[in-house]
Amino acid sequence: MTPPAARSGTGQPAELYFEDLVPGLTVDLGVVTVDGDEMVAFARRFDPQWYHVDSELAGESRHGGLIASGFYTVSLFMRAYVDHLLSRAAADASPGLEELRWLAPVRAGDRLAVRVDVMGARPSTARPGLGTVSLTGTMLRLGPDDRPEQEVLRTRFRGWFAARPTEGDPPAGDLPETGTPAADLPETGTPGAEVPDGGPAVADVPASPTSATSADGPPSAPPTVEPHN
Template sequence: MRYLEDFQPGEVISLGSYVVPREEILAFARQFDPQPFHVDDEAARRSIFGGLIASGWHTASICHRLLVEGLLKNTASMGSPGLDELRWLLPVRPGDELSVRLEVLACTPSRSKPDRGALKSRLEARNQKGEVVMTEVATVLFSRRSPAPT
């Protein structure tokens, strides 16, 4: 179990990889983001993307799953107050393999609640060519191993 004190700014954590199946791209988009370039091959070919691409929200969901499996399930995570930045830099296509890593930017104990603190991080997803397809800067709250003295 990792607590806030167990993370250090500059630390990089590999969160694993995931191959994005075509059928999953279609299923996610049909339910949550039914834009033509996500759900229709012909429309996607005619789009600026030149072919079917995953919804950015699908890409973010894949990254979050890897974050949970590769890190958060073994920590004292208390959830997140939100994202500071989310960028979709390149399209994700059927069959792409996404590799995700997280860099710890800061660990800040709470001033008002000594049992917890905030970890600010930058998540990066790369495709099989090593190209960065998505970045995210976010804060996650973590329990402290032993609360600071008051």
């Protein structure tokens, strides 16, 4: 019997599975430009602090103008993550995140390069057919020459991804829903927790090569998963 097609995070047939998300893989999530009107509208709805919404007060302050709500910035990250990875991957739910840091102010017109690095991956012992993947996400402000100037966001989180189906496997969506399994919680000394900010060396993976952005210098060209619209 042919196994049913797994769905990506946006409901389309998946092309990437747990086995493809190997430690060392860098996934380029493209470049996003901060829209000033959207930035302020988000803050007015969800985070109406004066330095996010009052241009006069913000201009007279040490901020020198409006800055984005950190939750708006992480929402931009999430959209890029969905568009360029989860839309292709057999993604399940996420058990949570371990770190979310806003490292520098974000302003209207900023161009932010987005990427994720796979830090660790292991089969789930509590949810057969799924694997737990540990990821680090970063956003880097680009200068006029498209070279990275400053890291503005970093987050460490985990996601569940379905294993590549084999004949006779049940669909991942038929697994019983449970809370976060204790076996899948982070362990002391989880690999990748102490990896330097620049990210891991990229391992050979079954993906198309494209350039990866590094905070430590000009773009290099290790194997990556190419972003898709």
